[in-house]
Amino acid sequence: MKPKIASLSLCFLALAGTLLPAQLPDQGAPQSLPAVTLHVGKATLHTEIAATPEQQEIGLMYRTRLADNDGMIFLLPLGTATFWMKNTYIPLSVAFIDKNGVILEIHDMKALDTTITRSDSDQVAYALEANLHWFSLNGIKPGDKLDPPPSTLSKNP
Secondary structure (H helix, E strand, C coil), X not given: CHHHHHHHHHHHHHHHHHXXXXXXXXXXXXXXXXXXXXXXXXXXXXXXXXXXXXXXHHCCCCCCCCCCCEEEEEEXXXXXXXXXXXXXXXXXXXXXXXXXXXXXXXXXXXXXXXXXXXXXXXXXXXXXXXXCCHHHHCCCCCCCEEECCHHHCCCCC
């Protein structure tokens, strides 16, 4: 009887090995990107630059924490921007920014929420993600401008 149990156990393990990877959540690693320090009003934010579609798709996924004054800036094609929080374990706020570096709108996003966050404007050229409520905690609102202007950042770092 023991050989049958061992045989069944091995069979189950073999099947489990073929089924489990498809059932497990996406298991990636945080990316490391070029960085720039941005200023908005009196606040300073150390940001990584997501310039390519591949970098933007990963964004801040797989991170379990983000330092208080860290974030990520996305260099986007001009238009309406959409963001989601797939595999993003920390709640974030996102500012949608025009081609001149002026913040158009700010939205809050929940960790692991795959609901799409869409800009109201179709004039978005950049998006800036930071910890949830970072913008409000620093008195930053629509109409404020980034320094240096995001247009000085390379699309091909």
